[in-house]
Amino acid sequence: MRSDPRELAEGFSLVLRDLVLLLRQVTAEQPVSAQQLGILGSLEAGPRRVTELAREHGVRAPTMTAHVSRLEEAEAVSRGVDTDDARVVTVGLTSRGRDLLAAGRAARTAFLAERLEALGESERAALAAALPVLSRICAGG
Amino acid sequence: MRSDPRELAEGFSLVLRDLVLLLRQVTAEQPVSAQQLGILGSLEAGPRRVTELAREHGVRAPTMTAHVSRLEEAEAVSRGVDTDDARVVTVGLTSRGRDLLAAGRAARTAFLAERLEALGESERAALAAALPVLSRICAGG
DNA sequence: TTTGTTTAGTTAGCCTATCTAAGTTATAGT
DNA sequence: ACTATAACTTAGATAGGCTAACTAAACAAA
Numbered sequence: 506m507r508s509d510p511r512e513l514a515e516g517f518s519l520v521l522r523d524l525v526l527l528l529r530q531v532t533a534e535q536p537v538s539a540q541q542l543g544i545l546g547s548l549e550a551g552p553r554r555v556t557e558l559a560r561e562h563g564v565r566a567p568t569m570t571a572h573v574s575r576l577e578e579a580e581a582v583s584r585g586v587d588t589d590d591a592r593v594v595t596v597g598l599t600s601r602g603r604d605l606l607a608a609g610r611a612a613r614t615a616f617l618a619e620r621l622e623a624l625g626e627s628e629r630a631a632l633a634a635a636l637p638v639l640s641r642i643c644a645g646g
Numbered sequence: 647m648r649s650d651p652r653e654l655a656e657g658f659s660l661v662l663r664d665l666v667l668l669l670r671q672v673t674a675e676q677p678v679s680a681q682q683l684g685i686l687g688s689l690e691a692g693p694r695r696v697t698e699l700a701r702e703h704g705v706r707a708p709t710m711t712a713h714v715s716r717l718e719e720a721e722a723v724s725r726g727v728d729t730d731d732a733r734v735v736t737v738g739l740t741s742r743g744r745d746l747l748a749a750g751r752a753a754r755t756a757f758l759a760e761r762l763e764a765l766g767e768s769e770r771a772a773l774a775a776a777l778p779v780l781s782r783i784c785a786g787g
Numbered sequence: 788t789t790t791g792t793t794t795a796g797t798t799a800g801c802c803t804a805t806c807t808a809a810g811t812t813a814t815a816g817t
Numbered sequence: 818a819c820t821a822t823a824a825c826t827t828a829g830a831t832a833g834g835c836t837a838a839c840t841a842a843a844c845a846a847a
Contacts, residue, residue: 511755513777514755514762520784521668521669523785524662524665524784525669525680526784528662528666539663543663555824555826556824563667563670564806565806566825570826571805572804574826575803590823592824592825593823593824594824615655617658618652629651629779631779632654632776634775634776635773635779636654638772639664639776642773645761679832679833696795707796708799708835711796712833733794734794734842735797
């Protein structure tokens with residue numbers, strides 16, 4: 506049985522470690538970290554509140570506050586207020602933020618696409634088939 | 647074309663972000679971090695030198711020195727000397743380190759196995775088929 | 788042998804990224 | 818009006834990563 510859950514979990518666990526190393530390579534030499542890029546991505550469709558961003562990225566509020574502060578420092582986002590609730594801080598992309606997002610995404614995609622081009626067609630098909638499964642694994646809980 | 651490299655890279659990129667969140671969940675509430683667990687795993691077959699560990703885990707020497715120091719502080723590893731080369735520091739598992747390794751692995755595998763059990767047989771098969779591909783992607787470069 | 792270079796590891800100092808605890812201000816409920 | 822809750826920030830801790838610079842040992846060569 507090749508897909509025994511326990512056995513598969515062990516193999517998956519090893520791959521997970523390698524993926525972390527891969528992610529470090531993807532991120533290295535880029536002006537925007539993976540976390541920051543993710544946050545910028547969340548703002549693409551419009552401003553969001555800090556709490557919302559924190560939940561979406563699986564971190565606590567103070568962590569997101571720090572991220573937003575750094576991004577604000579880099580002039581990639583700007584803080585605003587909510588007219589309905591004065592406690593709320595909204596975070597929106599600046600034009601510089603938009604540029605950084607586009608550049609970061611392009612670099613990341615290019616890096617990965619290069620790796621994927623080195624694979625065979627059937628390997629890419631196997632990966633494509635696994636992506637939704639991986640999503641489900643991550644979501645499930 | 648479902649497995650166009652560029653398109654696939656974008657999907658993969660999104661999954662990669664989710665996998666980071668998954669990894670945080672796997673690691674949370676455990677006494678030993680993913681990195682530390684990985685290092686302990688490298689020592690299972692016998693003592694290793696710091697430089698060797700650094701290369702294997704894709705970090706610089708000072709980073710590995712810090713890891714080893716923390717693990718030593720936790721009494722999970724112990725530093726030793728190489729009889730042939732007095733510059734070399736060897737790092738070996740203590741019995742406590744062995745226990746932490748076993749416990750950490752069991753917890754991690756249990757967590758993942760639970761997620762995998764929630765999948766269908768064909769999904770597990772798709773994942774199993776993709777693991778070697780993922781390994782190749784990580785290795786290639 | 789003395790001198791210079793490379794290698795192994797550490798230290799120092801910086802940055803990101805995460806957490807908890809505690810504080811501030813605003814909203815909401817009684 | 819009082820109290821509780823909620824949104825965010827601040828303060829302080831820790832892990833994890835980096836570069837630069839240091840020490841000590843090994844090697845190489847004159």
